Amino acid sequence: MSGRPNLMTPELKANPYPLYAELRRSAPVSQVDPGGFWAVARFEDAMFVFKNPQIFSSEGFGRATNPPWIGSNPFSESMIAMDPPRHGRLRSLVNRAFGNAAMVRLEPRVRAFAEEVVAALPLGRPVDMIPAFSLPVPASVLCLLLGLDPSLRMDLKRWADQLTTVTALGPADTERHGPVRQAIAEARRYFGEVVEARRCQPGDDMVSELLRAQVEGEALTDDELMAFLFLLLVGGLETTVNLLGLSLLVLMERPELLARLRADRSLLPRFIDEVLRFEAPAQGALRMTTREVELGGVRLPERARVVVLMGSANRDEAHFPDADRFDLDRPRPHAMPFGHGAHFCIGAQLARLEARLALDALLDRCGGLSPVPEPVAWHRSMVVRGPASLHAVVHPA
Numbered sequence: 001m002s003g004r005p006n007l008m009t010p011e012l013k014a015n016p017y018p019l020y021a022e023l024r025r026s027a028p029v030s031q032v033d034p035g036g037f038w039a040v041a042r043f044e045d046a047m048f049v050f051k052n053p054q055i056f057s058s059e060g061f062g063r064a065t066n067p068p069w070i071g072s073n074p075f076s077e078s079m080i081a082m083d084p085p086r087h088g089r090l091r092s093l094v095n096r097a098f099g100n101a102a103m104v105r106l107e108p109r110v111r112a113f114a115e116e117v118v119a120a121l122p123l124g125r126p127v128d129m130i131p132a133f134s135l136p137v138p139a140s141v142l143c144l145l146l147g148l149d150p151s152l153r154m155d156l157k158r159w160a161d162q163l164t165t166v167t168a169l170g171p172a173d174t175e176r177h178g179p180v181r182q183a184i185a186e187a188r189r190y191f192g193e194v195v196e197a198r199r200c201q202p203g204d205d206m207v208s209e210l211l212r213a214q215v216e217g218e219a220l221t222d223d224e225l226m227a228f229l230f231l232l233l234v235g236g237l238e239t240t241v242n243l244l245g246l247s248l249l250v251l252m253e254r255p256e257l258l259a260r261l262r263a264d265r266s267l268l269p270r271f272i273d274e275v276l277r278f279e280a281p282a283q284g285a286l287r288m289t290t291r292e293v294e295l296g297g298v299r300l301p302e303r304a305r306v307v308v309l310m311g312s313a314n315r316d317e318a319h320f321p322d323a324d325r326f327d328l329d330r331p332r333p334h335a336m337p338f339g340h341g342a343h344f345c346i347g348a349q350l351a352r353l354e355a356r357l358a359l360d361a362l363l364d365r366c367g368g369l370s371p372v373p374e375p376v377a378w379h380r381s382m383v384v385r386g387p388a389s390l391h392a393v394v395h396p397a
Contacts, residue, residue: 006033007284007307008168013378013385016283017324020312029296034170034382035064037286037307038300043316043336045296046308049287050340053083060288060305065166069177073184075163077223078231091346093213093220094206094228098346103353106141110354113140114361121365121394126372129390134244135237137358141350142236146229147205148194159187160237163230167286167382191229195222206232239338240351242281242379242386243272244358249376250275250326252369252392257328262363262397268356271328276314276337278326283311283385285339307382310336368395 005019006012012019023030023041032039040046049056062081066073079090117136121127131154139153148156162183169176194207202208210225220228251258261267285308289300300306314335315323338345345351370393377389 004031004033004036007039007382008034008380010378013380014376016311016385017315020309020315021324023309024312024316029298029300032307034168035305037064037305037382038295038298040295040306040308041312041316042296043313043319046310046313046336047340048295049306049308050285050336055290055293056287056306057290058083058087058287061286063288064286064305065163067166067169067171069171069174070166070181070184073163073166073230074188074223074226075230075234078227080231080235089215090224090228093210093215094232094346098350100349103349106144106350107353107357109144110137110141111357111361113137114354114358117358118361118365121362123365123394123396126374126391126393129248129392129394130241130245130387133358133362134241134248134390137244138237138240138351138354141354142232145206145236146194146232147198147203147207152190155186155190156233157237157241159183160234161379161388163187163234164238164379164381164384167284168380187230187233188226191226194229195225235345235347236350238384238386239281239345239347240354242384243275243351243355245387245390246279246281246385247272247275247355247359248369248390248392249387250279252371254326255368257326258363258366258368260328261359262367265360265363267328268359269352270332272352272355272359273332273335274326274328274330277320277330277335278314279385280311280314280335280337281384281386282337282339282345283381284309284383286383310339311385363397365397366394367397369393370395 020041023039028042028045029038029040040049058081062076066076079087114137117133121132135157139156140150143150162180166180198208198211210220210228213220261271287306289302289304291302293300314337317323338348372391372393374391376387379386379388
């Protein structure tokens with residue numbers, strides 16, 4: 001391998017796994033572009049980073065997602081960019097909304113959303129499955145949780161996409177700075193209106209709960225509320241939309257799997273786990289070293305910017321035998337599709353629920369999926385991976 005690989009090239013977004021394998025073999029901790037991040041490619045080293053937040057600070061996420069050309073980004077000020085103990089105090093406010101009891105209450109609503117979306121899919125002709133299938137279910141659930149206007153779900157996705165592309169942009173990408181700043185301004189304005197409406201008339205939604213919540217006896221500030229809403233916007237959409245899109249890709253490439261799942265729906269949780277390992281929607285976690293440290297035989301300086309390549313760690317041959325093969329019968333993997341430790345994704349259980357119910361509804365109506373000649377367009381981000389558009393033909397069951 002010569003020179004620093006650029007993780008954002010179209011070829012690598014379409015298939016980063018050969019590069020990941022080369023990194024694991026020859027340069028498990030090495031610098032990559034854009035930005036000169038130190039990429040961590042092996043599972044063992046990735047776990048070391050996640051287990052030692054006092055050395056690898058989440059402040060690195062905040063700095064990477066709020067470059068000077070943005071001005072201000074509430075997403076970068078959310079708890080995902082915080083270290084313990086402050087992170088834990090804020091996380092406790094929303095833990096209950098994503099626990100087991102909440103999932104039981106949500107399941108009938110999510111199932112109804114999924115069945116409605118699938119019933120509207122055209123059969124026998126090409127359709128872009130991202131806006132037609134992958135987006136509507138998680139967007140509807142997010143609107144339900146936060147009490148948002150469901151008609152804005154395409155705007156919500158556009159805002160979330162712009163927020164996650166920041167890591168792919170440099171100071172010279174001036175043409176793409178404007179849409180990011182515009183998305184942040186629009187989301188801030190809309191969420192500000194939602195917060196003011198709930199202050200006047202509280203409802204049965206998470207925004208109202210956050211307005212009532214207190215941390216160490218004090219209510220959340222307006223900035224903390226806004227940061228929470230930006231985090232829930234991105235977290236509530238990106239993971240599940242990309243998980244569903246990647247699931248469709250796997251099923252199109254392996255029609256025998258679709259037939260097997262149609263015959264035995266109890267395999268869906270296992271299928272989702274293997275998609276999360278094999279085609280991780282969350283590809284990278286951003287950190288910053290608080291002191292000089294050795295990792296993977298490389299000495300990193302203080303304040304080094306680090307990207308943990310979870311997409312690579314989940315295909316590490318040392319941890320997953322025959323890692324580049326999609327295996328529905330693989331023993332339930334101890335992968336890291338949602339991170340690890342204090343910052344383990346708070347919405348992981350909800351993402352799995354949404355994916356299971358959406359795919360279950362699709363399998364009721366779909367007897368097969370055929371790709372069309374139009375190429376897959378991939379989302380540009382260092383931290384998430386998934387198809388931005390995915391055209392296919394849905395064949396009736």
